[in-house]
Amino acid sequence: MLPLSLRVWLGPIAVLAALVVVVLGVLYADDSKPGTADARIRAAVEGVGPQVRYAALATDFLGEPVGAATLVAAAVTGCLLLRRPRAAVLVVAGSGTAVGTTKLLKPLVGRTIHDGHLSYPSGHTAFLTAFALVVALLATGRLGLGAAAGTSLVLAAALVAGVAMGWAQVALGAHYPTDALGGWCTALAVIPATAWLVDRTADRTADAGRRERR
Secondary structure, eight states, X not given: OOOHHHXXXXXXXXXXXXXXXXXXXXXXXXXXXXXXXXXXXXXXXXXXXXXXXXHHHHHHHTTSHHHHHHHHHHHHHHHHHTTOHHHHHHHHHHHHHHHHHHHHHHHHHOOEETTTEEOSSOHXXXXXXXXXXXXXXXXXXXXXXXXXXXXXXXXXXXXXXXXXXXXXXHHTTSSOHHHHHHHHHHHHHHHHHHHHHHHHHHHHHHHHHHHHHO
């Protein structure tokens, strides 16, 4: 799931993303108001019309339990049909780890919105970004893309998913823009590490099976 050609690029990006999550968490710890950049972006995004709000709600649904479970189930089914069990494991483990990480960080950071609701980092943004990353990694392997093309596809998928869900969360007033950025970076930090662990575990299991057959 994470070939060496992509690991060279995604590894440093994951480390940088993790640093961003930590820095933003420190900056907005125990805060309950938007920062300067948050206020400017919210002013431009919030107060959308009915049709745009429907689009935001539809996007938001993809991060809700039912919507997320539907996406994961469809992706796992597709991976199994394509005989890519590692990808199926990564879909579940990657998205679960990304969301779980945001749930662990929220009480640690303590940033709140709307009467005390913990907001940093955005779990919705982390989920959809993580899901897009896994799908892009699968597509990279299926298409046999090289380092440059594969990395570009993975980052483009992450950017599109992160921007879409981040916009929805801000437009609906559920999160500050920096919450969405934190969720996006959480996925960028978690997925490469999870993919590496899935590969390592699967390789060890396969090696153990071959030794037993001998």
